[in-house]
Amino acid sequence: MNDLPKKRLDELRSRAQEALIKGELELADFQQADKEKMESLIQELQIYQAELEIQNHELRKTQIALETEHRKYLALFENLPIPALVVNQEGLIKQANTQACHFFNLSYPKNLVQYSIYRLFATDSQPWLSESLHHLDEQQSVLSQQLQALVNNTEVRVQANTCLLPTEYHLDTHILITLVDLSIEQERNLIRNTLQSVLEQNLDQVMGFDMSSFEHSKALVLVTDKEHNILYLNHALEEVSGYTLDEVQGLRPSIWRSDHNLSGTFDELNFHLQHGYVWIGQLINQRKKGGVWTELRTVQALRNRQGDISGYVSLGMDLSDQVALEEQAQRVGRLEAAYTLIAGLNHEFNNLLGSVTGLTEVNLALTAEDSPIYANLEQTLVAAQRAETLLHHLRKGQSTLDLQKTSKEINAFIKQEIPIFHSILGRNIQLEIELTSTPLWVQVDTGYFLQALVNLLKNARDALADTEQPQCKIKTKLVRGHTKLEQYVEILIQDNGCGMPEEVRQRLFDPFFSTKPADKGTGLGMMAVLNFIKGHDGFIDVYSSIHQGTQCILKLPVTK
Template sequence: MTKKNNFEQAVAGAHRRLDNLLQRASQGDEQLAGEDSPIELLKEAIAEISISLEETQVLGEQLQQQNNELLATRHLVEAERQRYQDLFNFAPEGYLVTDAGGVIQEANYAAAELLSVRQSYLIGKPFFVFVHLSERQKYRQIMEQLKQQGNIRGEELRICHHHGPIDFPSELNALAICHTEGDLGKLRWLFRDISQRKQIEQKLHEQAALLDITTDAIFVKDLHDQILFWNKGAEQIYGWQKQEALGKIAGEILFQETSPQQVKALETVIEHGSWQGELNKIKKNGDEIIIASRWILMLDAAGLPKSILAVDTDITEKKQLEAQLFRSQRLDSLGTLAGGIAHDFNNILTPIMTIAQLLPLKHPDLDESSQQMLKMLQSNAKQGADLVRQILSFTRGSEAKRTIVQPWYLIEDIKQIVKRTFPKSIDIKTDIGANLGNIWGDSTQLHQVFMNLVVNARDALSDGGNLQISVTKLFIDENYTRSHIGAKVGDYVMITVADNGVGISPEIRDKIFDPFFTTKEIGKGTGLGLSTVMGIVKSHGGFVEVSSQVGVGSQFYVYLPSCEESADQVVDEIPILTGQGELILVVDDEAAITQIIKTTLEIHNYKVLNAQNGIEALEAYNQYKDEIKLVLLDMMMPAMSGEITIRTLQIINPQVQIMAMSGLATAEALLQTTGISIQGFLAKPFAVSQLLNSVQEILAPSSEP
């Protein structure tokens, strides 16, 4: 029982006792006797009043204490209410209290600031008016959900206000407060601006998309080499799908075996935080690839190593192109050197060959032994000339007269030669496609290309085997040209010479086209076969590729530009004719060459003037220009080059007949590089018949009677 009840009962008891005394005092005098005399009643009344006052005092004190306690409780409640109000008002997120219809009754400072209005402005406004037009239907669905479920969590809703520049995405949480009767009462709303979070999410989404778009392989592995992340680029490069790679040990699926370079890379990234270099890795299908790899050490919140981020770029194709380019540059350098040697060699061989042919004509009574020695000299000089010609074919493609060549006819001819001369243990097959088109080139040189290739195949089949030559037509597109040096967009005839012989080891594969490089025994090869192949094919606008595996065999692919023109008829050779006393000016800085040409021409009824250089040639021509029918001069001379000499002669006499000589250039190349027009060209070294026929081709019209 409470103190308030005790107080009320005590007062009621005192009233009852006083009423009893009052009744007794109002009775008749006859009843007032003994103890009920007025004096006694008065005493008793005074005693009752005294007791009641004491009880009232005690109870009053208790009531005062209770009031003090109630007042303290009230202050505490007020403080708590103020604390709640402060928390409500100063919370960093927007708080709203609405009625069941969504009309705002309370709003904190954050809500007013987010909506860019005064706090008082919100009171009485429907929350609905601050929802973006495009999402008001969603707001209605949220209200229905609140009525049915009593709360919502993490809903996104776009907030705006038509009176100001307010427009932001918000995350919305709400709670429905119901009356004791179960009716929907107030709604409590919490909303926050998630613009920054959405921007971060968008940025992360874009970064994730970039990780998948990039062609680089990007993956993360822990310090135990277990793969934690694997992007699309890694799928494309290595062939392992994401679900296959995650959780795998990187070293087990990306390396054939642990290499010292791999161990060094791990030590470096742990010590210095990063590493980059090249690694040899394998794909899912077992193919080996070369990777440019960058590793970055990832740290945890405590700054301790956590994982390694790897970014890998497949540079296999780039490395192959670099090797091809390096090989091409090396061949060009060797070609320049070989070309200079060939020029001097031709000047040496020219008089040797010519003298060996002239001596039997000048001395027909020579004994048989001397004639045999001269034939041997002529044969050896010719071999030397062929060797120089191979060098020139390698260096500059030494062009002869180009005609239309039918590839099927060329290969069939090679096949017949192989069948007649190769061991019977070698089985040769040909596969010639249809509609091949033709090749614009020198049939003799192309014949040499494929003879060199089949001879190499024969040597690789020392114990017998299969040799196959196939011909097909293909179109090379721009994408193919990016990864193949020498290739251009267009139609090509591809001739493949394949064998199942010993193969070529990777260590020497890049050297096989170098001049004078050979793996054959001394005396069994010059090392010029494949370099000649490369030079001739290159001069025809084509390129060569090779693939080989030790113990399996080799395949050489020769690509030559295709043309649709029909083959021309073969032109008969011009017979050797003697002169009719025409005067020819011979200009060369090599005295042996001028002398032997002079002797040859004089034997065949020509008159000759010699000059050692361009200046002497101009002097002689000025003196005898009315008599000189032809000027035969070398293109490479000191003091005044052949080009300047020709141009000066043509100024003196535009009708001058000129035949150039060179141990390097061709007539076509001479015309392209110098732009001069000449009537004939003679390549050193030359035979007597070549010299005389070339002279007759120019002088024949003017030598008629």
């Protein structure tokens, strides 16, 4: 076979390739030697084709892995609690996170993209920046220096850290620059030194001293006497805690102590103060009107000229936004894992549900309507179709709604779903249903409507966890003469649970915002409710008071 002329061999190879494409081969036209060679060539091509398919599969796996890593990188970059920029070696900004925009007082990250990094820093800081961007390599991948940033033409001292990014995130050389605002540390030193000079004379002078320079400080300033009674707190601490100086003067800081601190924290704090050491640690404190704030606090003794302790100065930095960003990053990671799992299982569940739906429809066709099992078959079919709708919604995700509106009578729909409502709330919560006697017709996607009700009832259930006589109410109402809608249906979900403070209510529909622990809530439930309302040209009102409960009112246009 190897003695065939090259031209003849090329001809056979060409015909073998055509045969593979067409899926058929006529060997009758070939001589015996040609047939054997043709069969050998086909086998070679089949092996080569299989190897290509394996290589394509591996390339696809690699591509998916790279895309996943890139998404993780983008999420981590955006959720960094400090200003962060990605620049190339020429100093052009390629990416900027939200914190960087806030720091430089710009509205959107895109306002910084393609902006020269040198224009954000003072002239005497630019040489070091240029040097670091051009000399970072694998041997020296991180550099750090204190520089002067320009914010609204005002110099602000920052700690700049430059880091060479791995090449899998960018094809060419890119550098990550993070900034730490040192102005707060400068304010702390100013406050500490000023108070020390006052206390060297007499601690009683603190209240008569001009503290106006501390009122605009970002640091949370607290001064106590040696018995830990509060003498002074600045405006920043008043804003965060909700307490005024007049309310807490003479009291101890334990007035805002919460139960969320790690065990042993205050024993460690007292030990340091008793031995004259500086204590630095993280505290979680209770706001006056509900809710908590997390802070990094430094407590230091102040001494008079004789060396005796005259009092204590305590300086805090509010970490609430940073903690919220960390929790958001955790939720993003959990959601990414959840959507990956959903994508993998969706096809299998659709096959199963397709079989259930198909067989149920066949059995319904073969069963008389007066048969005892006919109603059960109908319920099975409805449940399967509802499951298919739920899978469809999960697959589409939260951002874009693919609505399939039909005309529905709201009261009948709510009655039909009462068993689901009871299963969500549990046996301990009393559910009251109050529906109008008049039919209420709306154009609604029933799948998304049920999802919105379920999300609201889950929130009500969690709010009722510590209520002695937990109650939840669902009520419908027809309202006329609204300024934006001529006629609309109100669906009220009300509970007598713990309620929420105003600052929580204001952020209720923010994506990834949740007051629940990181392992119990995604912060997307109320956003899904808002998406449902917007997709149906409706409105939602939320009223809540601490220890008084919450009312959520959905408003949907009436079908004409």
